Amino acid sequence: MTFKAKEVFAISRSxxxxxxxxxxxxxxxxxxxGLLLFTKMPGFKAPVKSSSESSGxxxxxxxxxxxxxxxxxxxxxKNSSPYAYFIIGFDGNEKRISVCRLFKETVxxxxxxxxxxxxxxxxxxxxxxxxxxxxxxxxxxISRYINFTNDSLLSFFDLFDPVVMDVPQSLxxxxxxxxxxxxxxxxxxxxxxxxxLDFIACTVWEKGNAQTLYQSAAAITEFLRQNHEALSLTLxxxxxxxxxxxxxxxxxxxxxxxxxxxxxYLPFESGDGxxxxxxxxxxxxxxxxxHLDQKSFDLIKGHYAK
Numbered sequence: 001m002t003f004k005a006k007e008v009f010a011i012s013r014s015x016x017x018x019x020x021x022x023x024x025x026x027x028x029x030x031x032x033x034g035l036l037l038f039t040k041m042p043g044f045k046a047p048v049k050s051s052s053e054s055s056g057x058x059x060x061x062x063x064x065x066x067x068x069x070x071x072x073x074x075x076x077x078k079n080s081s082p083y084a085y086f087i088i089g090f091d092g093n094e095k096r097i098s099v100c101r102l103f104k105e106t107v108x109x110x111x112x113x114x115x116x117x118x119x120x121x122x123x124x125x126x127x128x129x130x131x132x133x134x135x136x137x138x139x140x141x142i143s144r145y146i147n148f149t150n151d152s153l154l155s156f157f158d159l160f161d162p163v164v165m166d167v168p169q170s171l172x173x174x175x176x177x178x179x180x181x182x183x184x185x186x187x188x189x190x191x192x193x194x195x196x197l198d199f200i201a202c203t204v205w206e207k208g209n210a211q212t213l214y215q216s217a218a219a220i221t222e223f224l225r226q227n228h229e230a231l232s233l234t235l236x237x238x239x240x241x242x243x244x245x246x247x248x249x250x251x252x253x254x255x256x257x258x259x260x261x262x263x264x265y266l267p268f269e270s271g272d273g274x275x276x277x278x279x280x281x282x283x284x285x286x287x288x289x290x291h292l293d294q295k296s297f298d299l300i301k302g303h304y305a306k
Contacts, residue, residue, distance in 0.1 A: 062092025066262045069304045070251075071131045071145040072220075073122070074200070076179070078149055081119050084200065085130065086220055087142060089304045092262050097224065098303040100277035101217040103209075105290040108137040117289065127248065138297070140304035144255065147248040150197060155246070157193035159239050160227045164190050165199070165219065173204045196223070209290070210280040221276045277303060 069089040073082035082104060089098040104119035121133035127145035134142055148156070167189050173182040182198040191199060200219050205211035240256055243249060266273065279296040283289065292300075 062095075062262065062265065066090075066092030066265075067094075067141075068144060068259070069140060069142040071127060071134070071142045073127055073130070073145070073147045074153060075147065075149050077151075081123055082147070084216065085118060086217065087134070087140075087300070087304060088220070088224075090259070090262060090266060091303075092265060095266060095273060096303075097266055097274040098277060099217045099221045099224070099275070100279055100300065100303075101213045101220075102279070103213070103290040105283070105288060106281075107289050107291050108133045110137075115289070128250070138301045138304065139306060140301065141306040142304065144251050145249060146243060146251065150201075152246050154193045154197050156239065156242055157196055157223070159242060160223070162190045162192045163196055163219065163222050163226055164188065165222050167199070168215075169206055171199070171202050171204060173202055191219075209283070210278065213279045214276060218276045221274055225274055275303075 067090065069087055072086040072088060074084040074086070075082045085102045085104065085106075087098075087100050087102070089096075091098070102118060104117070104122075106118040107115055108118055108121065109116045116133055116137075118130060118133065122130040125132065127147050131142040131145055134140060165188070167184055167186050170186040171182055171184040173180055175181075180201065182202050182204075184195060184199060184202070189195065196219055200216045202216075203212050205215060240253070243251065244253065277296075277299050279292060279299065281290055281292040281296060284291055
């Protein structure tokens with residue numbers, strides 16, 4: 001082979017290698033482009049690792065023990081009887097938070113038995129006594145309690161962002177004897193601590209007892225829903241410290257630590273995940289006794305049962 005023929009052969013071989021590399025590159029780019037196009041198609045969902053999987057931590061799996069109920073009482077001042085009672089249930093198995101309010105005059109005894117009113121059970125045995133009376137009557141399991149005063153609940157609310165709520169009617173209530181001065185406009189309101197406390201305390205609802213119970217409980221529901229991040233991620237160390245230092249409670253630091261995973265697991269933002277119970281009944285004996293109707297009794301028993 002002559003020198004010129006060798007040179008032509010060498011050029012031809014290098015040209016073939018170049019063409020092959022261009023071809024392979026084109027094939028690879030086409031494949032990548034096709035994959036990208038596929039991921040943009042409607043309905044495509046890329047697999048995403050949960051934070052627990054990516055961190056190597058096992059996902060939370062609720063047990064029967066991951067169900068507890070909390071009684072929150074609200075008094076005008078320290079060492080006075082509460083004027084409002086709230087039960088908040090946390091249920092890991094049902095993946096649900098339930099909130100309801102009860103009047104202080106609620107009767108907690110069956111027909112034919114001595115009458116026990118909720119506020120009487122508190123006066124006799126404090127929040128622990130009230131919780132026990134509720135447990136006995138509804139066959140539920142309220143194991144923890146927090147006693148708030150107006151001032152302590154107001155300060156607690158102020159640790160968090162205002163709650164945005166739709167107020168269904170204008171509220172105006174003046175009761176100088178009980179130091180109540182409430183004025184809230186109808187419509188969408190951003191309620192800071194004092195406005196939220198007034199909303200909870202208000203009793204002049206157009207639809208009477210049922211609406212009074214529901215709306216005040218709904219305010220607590222919205223507070224929990226809209227501040228779920230602070231509650232579920234850290235339980236807000238400042239809030240924890242405040243409750244332990246300023247409220248009468250049987251909750252401990254260990255309790256809070258043990259419940260942290262459950263609180264993070266529960267769906268605070270979901271419409272079905274956090275519910276306000278609609279309760280009703282009627283006042284009797286010159287407004288000194290409030291008797292829940294059967295539907296309300298069944299609702300409480302179902303949501304806070306042992």
